[in-house]
Amino acid sequence: MNSSILVINCGSSSLKFALIDSQNHQACLTGLAEKLGLADAYISFKFNGAKDTLALQEGNHSGAMHAILEKLQQLSLLDSVKAIGHRVVHGGEVFKESALITDEVIAEIERCAKLAPLHNPAHLLGIRTAIEQFPGLPQTVVFDTSFHQTMPRKAYLYAVPMSLYREHNVRRYGFHGTSYRYVAAEAAKMLGKPLEETAMVCAHLGNGASATAILGGKGVDTTMGLTPLEGLVMGTRSGDIDGNIFSYLASELGLDINGVTDLLNKKSGLLGLSELSNDCRELEEAAQNGHQGAIVALEVFAYRLAKHIAALTVALGRLDALLFTGGIGENSSFLREAVIKQLGFLGLKLDDDANRACIRGNAGRITTADSVPALVINTDEELMIAQDTARLVGLGA
Structure with missing residues (x-):
């Protein structure tokens, strides 16, 4: 070998x-x-x-x-x-x-x-x-956060006292960066364009989920923040939420700060909304059978994702492609359809047959020929880590 x-x-x-x-x-x-x-x-x-x-x-x-x-x-x-x-x-x-x-x-x-x-x-x-x-x-280390270090300060700073940033590192960092690096490069190949000339929004959707604006192969804005709690609705994480909920729930439920943190990270998201499961596959099946909690959970998930995708285009100035990856992004034609149908104003038009075909490892374009491309790409974070490691140790992968 x-x-x-x-x-x-x-x-x-x-x-x-x-x-x-x-x-x-x-x-x-x-x-x-x-x-x-x-x-x-x-x-x-x-x-x-x-x-x-x-x-x-x-x-x-x-x-x-x-x-x-x-x-x-x-x-x-x-x-x-x-x-x-x-x-x-x-x-x-x-x-x-x-x-x-x-x-x-x-x-x-x-x-x-x-x-x-x-x-x-x-x-x-x-x-x-x-x-x-x-x-x-x-041995080497490959960081989820490093890809997002190209974000401008207007994207990563919170509107809190600057002393919190200077003295306590309070800022938005972003995650899933290894996946984004891989998927952006693969998308550029599929589009037939140099990576440096692309403007894309990528949604990495799994139990943890985020979306990122990628301009010329560099991350310029993203949905996750100081921690992986911020941003999209996830399997068990709430995503964006009013910060005052900590004091409110502490008062209403008698929880300390760790109790509220645990609730927002482990008992919220799809699980909390559906009161059934954090597994997207189970929720889609339940929704088809009329389970109202599952229907609500998927509806909120898709709406919030579409809203964030639209917002991230502000960082790009245009949209060359929308990318879906991660376990849900690669396999849920149901959610991809629900998202794209809310983004028609960005020039996205779903190809129903192509969308249904892109599951179980099948990648490709899922929009019509006259649409802004939406692509399903199978991520490979392990390969990205291996390639970085080979380069750093001089193996020339």
Whole structure:
């Protein structure tokens, strides 16, 4: 096998990975460790289409990484691994691009942990575990926030005292940047235009969802903010909401600030509106069967998304294309239709047959020939991380 990159995406109780060939960009081994920290922790592997799952004797991140190491040895793939690339959610203002891991980089990620307390500590755990299990291998970090560091200050500043920005880093950062970089480049190819000459809005829609204005391949505005709570309606997150709701709910429900934060992040969004599920597929099925909560949830989701897409065109001055990606964006023809039909004034006209065809991995254009293009593109964040890592360590992917 050619030289390969091991991509690690570490969560607080999970670890997702992919082994990607640095030349042909194919992932031959992928896997996911779940329930880390619990007695029934396990890891699943997929190698050349074959799947297997095993219980982790050491049910933590170290045990998961050790299981990956053993699997690589069993498959005679260990020697092909030349570097490891890690996804990190928050790089603050310090990291404007991906970086080789050093003690100084780790220290900066730790300093950013207060901006992403649910994510960065888990990423750091994955980084330290990988360094321990794969001593001597070069390792890199790819930040979700770095893509958005090209936003102008009129887009990233909040209208709060400037001392909060200077002294406490209070500003809008944006997320899903690794996905946006990949999708924007793929869209430019589909449009037959140089990336530098494009003006696009991209919606990355999954359980976490955001939309971003991309001008000449650079992020110029986005919906998520200081944290991933701001912006669109999401699976369990409220998205945009009146900040005074914290004091109101604290008074009405007797919650402290952590209780209100938990409610807005974990019990709101599609789940809260529908009182049924945060899974878009379940909600679409329920809506077809007349479930009013599901109907309301999807209606609000689509309206808020359409409104944000329209607003983001202000940052572009024109619209060359609208892009859909992420689990919902790539698979929900229902929601894409609901959104595009609210954006006719921007020159978007849905092709119903093309829209219905773009599911389960099928990408392509979903608008008519006389319309502003709307494209469905399958994102590949792992490949983006592998390519950045190969470049930083000199593998020339």
